[in-house]
Amino acid sequence: MGIHGLKTPSRQHRQKLSRVQTKGDFGVQAFAVEHKLNALSAASNATLAEAILLQRMTMRILNMRHIEALARDRMMAGIPSIDPVDGAAVVGCFCYRVSPDVGFHQGVDLGASYGETVRATAAGTVATADWDGGFGQKVDIDHGNGYHTWYAHLSRIDVGVGDRVVKGQPIALVGSTGFSTGPHLHYQVMLNGTPIDPEPYLAGVPPKVLAALP
Numbered sequence: 256m257g258i259h260g261l262k263t264p265s266r267q268h269r270q271k272l273s274r275v276q277t278k279g280d281f282g283v284q285a286f287a288v289e290h291k292l293n294a295l296s297a298a299s300n301a302t303l304a305e306a307i308l309l310q311r312m313t314m315r316i317l318n319m320r321h322i323e324a325l326a327r328d329r330m331m332a333g334i335p336s337i338d339p340v341d342g343a344a345v346v347g348c349f350c351y352r353v354s355p356d357v358g359f360h361q362g363v364d365l366g367a368s369y370g371e372t373v374r375a376t377a378a379g380t381v382a383t384a385d386w387d388g389g390f391g392q393k394v395d396i397d398h399g400n401g402y403h404t405w406y407a408h409l410s411r412i413d414v415g416v417g418d419r420v421v422k423g424q425p426i427a428l429v430g431s432t433g434f435s436t437g438p439h440l441h442y443q444v445m446l447n448g449t450p451i452d453p454e455p456y457l458a459g460v461p462p463k464v465l466a467a468l469p
């Protein structure tokens with residue numbers, strides 16, 4: 256880029272210029288000014304290119320963060336984190352017991368009345384919704400990431416295999432079907448095929464599970 260738009264020097268100015276020229280360094284000065292302008296122009300072009308690059312990088316980072324946040328929300332929705340029967344107390348622990356039968360009780364029993372609403376404790380897809388031996392009428396929901404929840408001894412099932420459910424959605428009613436001594440909900444949480452203690456998952460995602468999320 257050269258020097259553009261220079262005004263024609265005034266008479267007085269011309270005299271000054273000619274004196275400078277006489278000294279023989281005007282050409283050198285003009286060259287130096289032009290050189291400086293070129294350098295400034297190149298620098299500003301470089302700055303603009305850098306600014307555009309920075310802007311693109313920022314957009315990319317913001318998009319990545321947005322996608323990460325969406326993925327995290329999706330994972331959170333699929334982790335059991337509510338009481339399947341509103342306000343129900345744990346009346347049977349995830350523990351070894353001798354009554355009503357001897358063995359390790361692989362879920363918790365929640366005290367509830369006949370006909371109370373049973374809710375999906377996380378978003379997922381209904382894997383089974385049928386009679387299952389001692390569990391009586393049972394619903395199994397697949398939440399992804401290895402989590403399944405089981406709801407047993409139901410009096411009524413309101414979902415079918417393949418149904419998509421959201422967290423908190425009513426899926427069934429409390430009952431006493433199968434091997435049961437009275438109305439209650441047997442609630443079981445499975446992780447990668449192994450029963451885990453549901454109690455830490457009744458009132459929110461357990462802190463250690465939260466900490467392990469990406």
Ligand SMILES: [Zn+2]
Nearest residue numbers: 362363364441
């Ligand atoms: Zn039980």
